Amino acid sequence: MPEISQRAQGALYPSVREMFELAAEEPDAISFAIGEPGFDTPRPMIDAAYEAAVHGDTHYTPNRGAAGLREAWCRYRLAHDGLDYDSDGEIIITTGGMEAIYLALIATLDIGDDILIPDPGYANYFGQVRMVHANVVPVPLYAKRSFRMCARDVETAITPRTKALLLNSPSNPTGAIIDPEELAAIAKVATEHDLWVISDEVYRAFVYDDDVRCLSIASMPGMKERTIVVDSFSKTFAMTGWRIGCAFGPKPVIDRMTIMQENVVSCVPGSLQAGAVAALEGGSDILATMKSAYQTNRDMVVAAIADMPLVSCNVPDGAFYILVDVSATGMDDHEFAVRLLHEGKVVVTPASGFGSRGRGFVRLSYVGTTEDTAEGLRRMRSWLTTL
Numbered sequence: 296m297p298e299i300s301q302r303a304q305g306a307l308y309p310s311v312r313e314m315f316e317l318a319a320e321e322p323d324a325i326s327f328a329i330g331e332p333g334f335d336t337p338r339p340m341i342d343a344a345y346e347a348a349v350h351g352d353t354h355y356t357p358n359r360g361a362a363g364l365r366e367a368w369c370r371y372r373l374a375h376d377g378l379d380y381d382s383d384g385e386i387i388i389t390t391g392g393m394e395a396i397y398l399a400l401i402a403t404l405d406i407g408d409d410i411l412i413p414d415p416g417y418a419n420y421f422g423q424v425r426m427v428h429a430n431v432v433p434v435p436l437y438a439k440r441s442f443r444m445c446a447r448d449v450e451t452a453i454t455p456r457t458k459a460l461l462l463n464s465p466s467n468p469t470g471a472i473i474d475p476e477e478l479a480a481i482a483k484v485a486t487e488h489d490l491w492v493i494s495d496e497v498y499r500a501f502v503y504d505d506d507v508r509c510l511s512i513a514s515m516p517g518m519k520e521r522t523i524v525v526d527s528f529s530k531t532f533a534m535t536g537w538r539i540g541c542a543f544g545p546k547p548v549i550d551r552m553t554i555m556q557e558n559v560v561s562c563v564p565g566s567l568q569a570g571a572v573a574a575l576e577g578g579s580d581i582l583a584t585m586k587s588a589y590q591t592n593r594d595m596v597v598a599a600i601a602d603m604p605l606v607s608c609n610v611p612d613g614a615f616y617i618l619v620d621v622s623a624t625g626m627d628d629h630e631f632a633v634r635l636l637h638e639g640k641v642v643v644t645p646a647s648g649f650g651s652r653g654r655g656f657v658r659l660s661y662v663g664t665t666e667d668t669a670e671g672l673r674r675m676r677s678w679l680t681t682l
């Protein structure tokens with residue numbers, strides 16, 4: 296067989312997927328490993344997709360997405376956080392947020408360029424950057440600062456080949472939200488060093504405390520022209536399997552991403568886009584239900600961890616993840632996760648898969664039912680007391 300390309304070999308298999316495979320050996324285990332809403336998509340979205348298909352929306356659609364969805368999404372972001380984009384040229388509908396990130400990386404980075412990535416950060420960033428033959432330069436996030444990114448650490452990480460900075464607030468896996476003043480300072484650094492900013496905002500809707508503000512860097516003066524905002528229906532409306540995301544950005548870069556879209560997947564299915572319009576128009580109930588359930592779970596997890604031996608955590612600001620420091624157990628995060636699975640019947644994700652600064656932590660995703668969450672925490676506590 297001829298050799299498989301270096302690019303393909305750059306792709307990485309995230310540790311969360313490995314845990315799913317291991318967890319299959321323990322069918323009674325309670326899982327804190329799932330990175331998606333524990334709710335099904337509500338009926339109105341499904342009905343809208345069905346109606347669209349029945350009425351003939353079964354053909355190729357425009358490369359940049361159906362006009363109705365582009366318009367509805369631009370209106371939604373304007374109403375929710377004041378971001379003002381032209382639905383004709385400054386938005387593209389993609390196959391989930393993931394494709395939007397991938398197209399944004401190709402559009403901004405040449406081979407050998409450097410991109411600043413939060414560490415710990417979403418595992419797929421690392422594989423995607425390797426696949427475009429660019430280099431990850433980690434921006435360290437510290438538990439003592441609740442994993443909130445600081446402008447000073449961004450500036451220190453910049454190299455002569457740095458072309459872009461990736462932000463993710465609220466963050467997977469830390470749940471941290473970048474402080475607005477720090478975000479303004481990061482914007483200044485990005486401008487001074489002429490960087491692209493890819494702002495992954497797929498957890499934007501999950502902010503729990505009234506005194507925490509989650510801003511988009513694109514809303515800061517002068518930033519819209521250098522920022523690609525990535526958004527998605529997956530988490531906000533419990534639609535992970537629909538694979539609908541988008542990117543907002545300056546027209547020239549969105550135009551290039553649209554041509555690449557044609558070259559790769561051509562377009563996103565029309566009936567699914569119709570379901571997404573229904574989510575924007577009537578999805579506020581599911582979002583409110585999920586938020587309230589996750590907030591209850593978050594508070595329960597934080598209180599329970601504080602009461603467990605050998606582990607500790609920060610209070611996460613948003614998303615539905617929490618990083619738990621397990622270093623005092625004497626195990627590395629992988630060994631901790633595997634033993635907790637087999638001996639305690641609880642699934643968590645070792646955080647070293649989210650970058651080197653994730654070592655010594657495990658990620659819990661608190662999207663389960665209240666009962667499962669309480670039972671999972673009870674099991675974890677009783678296993679820890681046996682150590």
Ligand SMILES: Cc1ncc(COP(=O)(O)O)c(C=O)c1O
Nearest residue numbers: 391392393417467497527529540
């Ligand atoms: C930080 C982050 N960005 C982007 C995505 C991609 O989401 P999707 O492609 O389902 O929109 C995920 C999914 O888990 C994520 O955690």
